[in-house]
Amino acid sequence: MSLKPESKANLERLCAKFRQDLIKLLHGIQTGHPGGSLSSAEILTTLYFEKLNVDAKKPKDANRDRFVLGKGHAAPMLYMILAEKGFFPQDDLVTLRQLDSKLQGHPCALKTCGVELSTGPLGLGLSAGLGMAMAARLDGLDYRTIVLMGDGELQEGIVWEAAMSAAKFKADNLLVIVDNNGVQLDGTLQEIMPMGDIAAKWRAFGWHVIDIDGHRVDEISTAVDQAKTIKGQPTVIIAKTVKGKGVSFMEGQSAWHGKPISKDDYEQAMKELEVTL
Amino acid sequence: MSAAKRAIRDVYGDTLAQLGRENENIVALDADVGSSSKSIVFGKEFPNRYFNVGIAEANMVAMAAGLATAGKIPFANTFAAFMVLRAGDPVRSLIAYTKLNVKLAGTYAGLSDSYDGASHHAIADIAFMRSLPNMTVISISDPVEAELATRAAAEFKGPLYLRLSRAEVPVVLDKASYDFKIGKGVTLVDGADLTIVATGYMLIKALEAAELLSAKGIKARVVNIHTIKPIDRELLIACAKETGAIVTAEEHNVYGGLGSAVAEVLSTSCPVPIEFVGIEDVFAESGDYEKLLAKYGLSAANIVARAQKVLKRK
Numbered sequence: 228m229s230l231k232p233e234s235k236a237n238l239e240r241l242c243a244k245f246r247q248d249l250i251k252l253l254h255g256i257q258t259g260h261p262g263g264s265l266s267s268a269e270i271l272t273t274l275y276f277e278k279l280n281v282d283a284k285k286p287k288d289a290n291r292d293r294f295v296l297g298k299g300h301a302a303p304m305l306y307m308i309l310a311e312k313g314f315f316p317q318d319d320l321v322t323l324r325q326l327d328s329k330l331q332g333h334p335c336a337l338k339t340c341g342v343e344l345s346t347g348p349l350g351l352g353l354s355a356g357l358g359m360a361m362a363a364r365l366d367g368l369d370y371r372t373i374v375l376m377g378d379g380e381l382q383e384g385i386v387w388e389a390a391m392s393a394a395k396f397k398a399d400n401l402l403v404i405v406d407n408n409g410v411q412l413d414g415t416l417q418e419i420m421p422m423g424d425i426a427a428k429w430r431a432f433g434w435h436v437i438d439i440d441g442h443r444v445d446e447i448s449t450a451v452d453q454a455k456t457i458k459g460q461p462t463v464i465i466a467k468t469v470k471g472k473g474v475s476f477m478e479g480q481s482a483w484h485g486k487p488i489s490k491d492d493y494e495q496a497m498k499e500l501e502v503t504l
Numbered sequence: 505m506s507a508a509k510r511a512i513r514d515v516y517g518d519t520l521a522q523l524g525r526e527n528e529n530i531v532a533l534d535a536d537v538g539s540s541s542k543s544i545v546f547g548k549e550f551p552n553r554y555f556n557v558g559i560a561e562a563n564m565v566a567m568a569a570g571l572a573t574a575g576k577i578p579f580a581n582t583f584a585a586f587m588v589l590r591a592g593d594p595v596r597s598l599i600a601y602t603k604l605n606v607k608l609a610g611t612y613a614g615l616s617d618s619y620d621g622a623s624h625h626a627i628a629d630i631a632f633m634r635s636l637p638n639m640t641v642i643s644i645s646d647p648v649e650a651e652l653a654t655r656a657a658a659e660f661k662g663p664l665y666l667r668l669s670r671a672e673v674p675v676v677l678d679k680a681s682y683d684f685k686i687g688k689g690v691t692l693v694d695g696a697d698l699t700i701v702a703t704g705y706m707l708i709k710a711l712e713a714a715e716l717l718s719a720k721g722i723k724a725r726v727v728n729i730h731t732i733k734p735i736d737r738e739l740l741i742a743c744a745k746e747t748g749a750i751v752t753a754e755e756h757n758v759y760g761g762l763g764s765a766v767a768e769v770l771s772t773s774c775p776v777p778i779e780f781v782g783i784e785d786v787f788a789e790s791g792d793y794e795k796l797l798a799k800y801g802l803s804a805a806n807i808v809a810r811a812q813k814v815l816k817r818k
């Protein structure tokens with residue numbers, strides 16, 4: 228089922244708003260990760276506002292879909308969305324990364340309502356997601372588990388341990404989305420650790436692969452639906468993205484992985500983002 | 505006390521590059537945090553001797569082991585948390601077990617990566633490293649010590665863990681007169697009422713605490729234990745005998761770190777009252793570094809309070 232035009236417009240409006248709010252917030256606190264947060268905007272927004280069966284009023288409902296932010300450093304974008312969905316008050320956002328906050332630098336399942344798994348150290352999300360998927364099977368529940376990973380994150384060996392396990396256990400209720408922005412912390416993947424043909428790697432591990440443009444909400448929506456129809460094997464969506472998407476001088480730049488945003492850069496970024504809103 | 509501040513990681517990066525110029529057997533590895541650990545300084549100058557393996561810490565450390573078997577002197581770099589948690593197996597099974605000459609540089613130790621939160625803090629690294637046979641464990645306090653210890657690590661033969669910080673730290677040691685020897689503690693302030701035994705950035709807090717105590721008429725000795733293993737038993741026993749009370753201070757869980765090491769020595773050789781300043785077995789949180797240290801009791805004020813407490817037990 229393709230995305231309705233009004234839904235598409237709504238998602239795009241939300242993404243533009245989240246980008247602005249994110250830059251404002253990270254400028255205000257002078258810490259946090261803009262690059263990887265911006266590249267995940269459409270993926271996270273489409274999941275939370277169109278696809279995931281989650282309800283802030285019933286955050287522990289047994290059959291809720293499970294979302295795991297493998298690339299935990301994109302927490303600021305996740306928090307924008309969780310606040311918008313009502314998991315906690317919008318006013319909490321400004322406390323991000325400050326003493327006594329519910330909002331930790333990386334997602335903490337004990338402190339933040341709506342966070343399913345504590346992440347930050349890269350590479351653990353997929354194995355845990357597979358565990359959640361197997362629990363659904365044991366309990367006869369039909370919820371889905373969706374794990375969002377960075378492309379640099381794929382370099383951790385445990386990711387491939389999880390990949391082969393998921394194929395063995397035919398985890399068709401597990402979906403991975405790779406935020407394939409081609410950039411990690413120290414540089415591009417090409418410079419730091421080339422991953423070659425990522426799709427071919429997942430296929431070789433027994434996964435069904437769908438390639439999309441990770442900034443097009445309609446493609447994301449269609450791929451997430453399509454993955455549900457694949458039986459007997461897990462699916463990975465490889466979403467081509469741009470790190471720092473939406474702010475010209477951040478785009479594709481590893482330097483903006485975790486850099487504080489200066490006043491000048493903030494003003495320039497907001498000017499660019501206002502145009503898209 | 506000089507007011508000049510430098511980031512420990514910057515001093516480390518510059519020193520590593522300088523060592524690279526002096527000895528072509530020195531090689532460096534990183535796991536996609538070279539711009540944070542500052543191993544990148546070495547990497548830019550010696551691209552052929554620099555191996556950035558991507559986000560794959562276990563792979564990096566096992567590879568360092570292989571390099572060491574062929575006579576290279578590898579410095580492996582990542583966050584202290586990941587050095588222990590991800591690379592712990594090759595650290596133990598390859599490097600410690602067979603005494604390979606690998607230097608494990610764990611940066612962002614303690615709470616120094618403060619805003620990233622508990623997932624990135626390292627409060628169990630000393631405990632793990634110190635429990636491995638054959639491992640030497642060094643924890644760095646100020647910029648002067650960062651340079652001297654990194655140099656000493658390169659000259660030392662055998663497995664060695666270098667505990668580094670992300671923080672900008674004031675220079676408190678005098679480079680001209682400071683005698684850095686692996687395994688030797690250093691008395692920085694003399695005093696007879698009690699001894700504050702500190703390591704890492706907590707040394708700076710200990711020096712502040714000694715001044716505060718002095719204003720109250722309490723003369724605290726301050727000892728820097730940069731080498732947590734092998735620990736300077738003689739010095740610790742002398743301090744226990746001469747001052748009769750000890751406060752330890754470290755940016756680490758009170759379980760298994762410097763305090764435990766000191767207690768292990770003194771409980772069997774010269775039992776005296778000890779108080780432990782460290783993280784009280786909790787996960788900390790995101791926040792400003794100094795505010796975080798204060799909230800979790802890693803402050804001069806808390807050292808003073810513990811000093812007063814230990815004196816009552818004397």
Ligand SMILES: Cc1ncc(C[n+]2csc(CCOP(=O)(O)OP(=O)(O)O)c2C)c(N)n1
Nearest residue numbers: 263347348349377378379380410411412536
């Ligand atoms: C195990 C581990 N090693 C290193 C880091 C430090 N780190 C945080 S983000 C990052 C780069 C991530 O790159 P990628 O997965 O591509 O994320 P994105 O580009 O989407 O931001 C690194 C190395 C970490 N968080 N965890």
Ligand SMILES: [Mg+2]
Nearest residue numbers: 378379410411
């Ligand atoms: Mg990436």
